Amino acid sequence: MDFTHGIDYTPATVKASSVAITLAQLKSVFTRIKYVRLYWVDFTNTRRCRVIPRVSFIQLIEKSNRPGVNIAKVALGLVDLIIAEGFQPIGEFLYVPDLSSLRILHGVGTTPIFGILGRFEEKQPKGDKKDVEVELCPRTALSRMIRQVQSTCSAEFLVGFESEFILLTSTKPVVPLHVHSWSASAGMLNGSREAMILEDIADSLQDSGIKIELFHPEAAPGQYEIVTGPLSPLEAADALVYTREIIVNVAAKHGVHATFAPRPFMNSPGTSTHAHISVHDTANRAQCKKIPNELSLLEKGFLAGVLDHLPAIAAITLPIPASYKRAVDGTWSGGTYVSWGTENREASIRLTNVASPNSRRYECRFIDSTANPHLALAAMLGAAMTRMKMINEGSDVQLEIQDAGTKQAAIMTEEERKAKGITRRLPLSSEEARSNLRKDRELCEVLGTELVDAFLSVNKTLEDALMQDKTEDDQLKRLVEYY
Numbered sequence: 001m002d003f004t005h006g007i008d009y010t011p012a013t014v015k016a017s018s019v020a021i022t023l024a025q026l027k028s029v030f031t032r033i034k035y036v037r038l039y040w041v042d043f044t045n046t047r048r049c050r051v052i053p054r055v056s057f058i059q060l061i062e063k064s065n066r067p068g069v070n071i072a073k074v075a076l077g078l079v080d081l082i083i084a085e086g087f088q089p090i091g092e093f094l095y096v097p098d099l100s101s102l103r104i105l106h107g108v109g110t111t112p113i114f115g116i117l118g119r120f121e122e123k124q125p126k127g128d129k130k131d132v133e134v135e136l137c138p139r140t141a142l143s144r145m146i147r148q149v150q151s152t153c154s155a156e157f158l159v160g161f162e163s164e165f166i167l168l169t170s171t172k173p174v175v176p177l178h179v180h181s182w183s184a185s186a187g188m189l190n191g192s193r194e195a196m197i198l199e200d201i202a203d204s205l206q207d208s209g210i211k212i213e214l215f216h217p218e219a220a221p222g223q224y225e226i227v228t229g230p231l232s233p234l235e236a237a238d239a240l241v242y243t244r245e246i247i248v249n250v251a252a253k254h255g256v257h258a259t260f261a262p263r264p265f266m267n268s269p270g271t272s273t274h275a276h277i278s279v280h281d282t283a284n285r286a287q288c289k290k291i292p293n294e295l296s297l298l299e300k301g302f303l304a305g306v307l308d309h310l311p312a313i314a315a316i317t318l319p320i321p322a323s324y325k326r327a328v329d330g331t332w333s334g335g336t337y338v339s340w341g342t343e344n345r346e347a348s349i350r351l352t353n354v355a356s357p358n359s360r361r362y363e364c365r366f367i368d369s370t371a372n373p374h375l376a377l378a379a380m381l382g383a384a385m386t387r388m389k390m391i392n393e394g395s396d397v398q399l400e401i402q403d404a405g406t407k408q409a410a411i412m413t414e415e416e417r418k419a420k421g422i423t424r425r426l427p428l429s430s431e432e433a434r435s436n437l438r439k440d441r442e443l444c445e446v447l448g449t450e451l452v453d454a455f456l457s458v459n460k461t462l463e464d465a466l467m468q469d470k471t472e473d474d475q476l477k478r479l480v481e482y483y
Helices: 011-016 023-028 054-063 073-077 138-153 193-207 233-253 297-317 373-392 414-419 430-439 441-447 449-466 472-482
Strands: 035-041 047-053 069-072 092-097 103-105 113-121 155-171 174-176 212-217 223-231 257-259 275-281 340-342 349-352 361-364
Touching: 011 155, 023 054, 035 054, 035 092, 035 138, 035 233, 047 054, 047 069, 047 233, 054 092, 069 073, 073 092, 073 449, 103 233, 113 138, 113 233, 138 155, 138 233, 138 373, 155 233, 155 373, 155 472, 174 472, 193 212, 193 223, 193 233, 223 233, 233 257, 233 373, 257 472, 275 297, 275 373, 297 349, 297 361, 297 373, 297 430, 297 441, 297 449, 373 441, 430 441, 430 449, 441 449, 449 472
Parallel strands: 035 113, 340 349
Antiparallel strands: 035 047, 069 092, 092 113, 103 113, 155 174, 155 223, 155 257, 155 275, 212 223, 275 361, 349 361
16 A cells, blocks of 8 residues: 655746746736835844835836845844944945845735845955855855755755744733644634734735645644745745744734744743755666655765754754753753654654655754744755765765654663764753854855854854843843844
8 A cells, every 4th residue: 555645845846836926027017016125134033124116126126237225234243233243334235136036925014015035245346256245145155055055966955944933912021812722723713813813824925925834823822833835945945034024014913922932931832943854866866766764865965964063053043042942852842962763853853754755854843933044044955965965976875873763862861872873962052052163164164154253243242132131031021022
């Protein structure tokens, strides 16, 4: 009997279903939409934007040799109005719209708007450089990593995200809109405020061309989860930015505050952004063919690379002190040991649908919603590339860490962990995570030392800002309002 299950997504089928809006459509079809929001996301994972009237945006694209808006270079080094070390209020970047990211966004304004992301460029080449690429740009970093993986590893990826969030009626004190059990239908009763908000969010996302796989009440007070469909890594990160923007705006329209803070309620599980990633061979290699119940060589390479560098990756994917209130053992967060396991939610990486090659994927559980999605995926793909490229070089890939199976690493004996190669732990604080990233020379080289140094500087400044209040209540208020 055939027990395979799940939808067969491939990069080709996903690309064919793209819903990007063209400039021609913006000009002639959607003429009632008045404004374009040009977004970027900084190292603190703050969504920032410029709002451009539609007519002015068309003029900018068609009449300029290099369409873009001027953004102060210090923008990537700001935490509120605090300037991180290494940045100064001098100089400007050109922020260039990427028309492939153009979407109609519903639920963000009083009427639909256009949303678009872009890339930071120098106004002219610096020093000996012949191009205008800005290494500090997170979206550019992800684009570069995708190209490098394709050229050195003959691999592509599909990425889908679980977006967890909590609806609050108050931020001081922090009060959830509703208290319910995990997946309980009582969390969305007909006519309730929370049901209306969730349906409004779901309708807005789908009207914006963002595919929803499902949504449901989660385990923490006021917590819900929306799962969006697989896309290429860049499109997935872009869609996650739009998803969060829609969630917070629709919630605000209904008079509540949506927070993505990692763990506002310490007696409940936390809030995360699990990434589901499938690996696809573009060279039709026999050893990379997917079969039931056995990882292909390419899938092993991805897993080995991410696990090798996971203690350093955490600086980017678990970037703030509150991240480590969620990332603990025994709370379904993936735990504190560098591990993977088939259908094991207490492992850093859960392998799911192992018997169904066409829907098999990794659920990366070491990410929360305070992480910049473009930078997080760049770090993960870059780490994976360090081992996947060995396949193209004719080498084998060995998994030093074995499947954790049905047991949590935290409750294994020391001998059991050692037998499975589970010998390292994730960092237990953001300070330790930053130290791990500094020491991981291979990952720093892949990401670029200029980018890593800038991120670490901003991240330390962010930590100081988030922890400046003297009481836990004030720190929590600041956290849920920031994220």
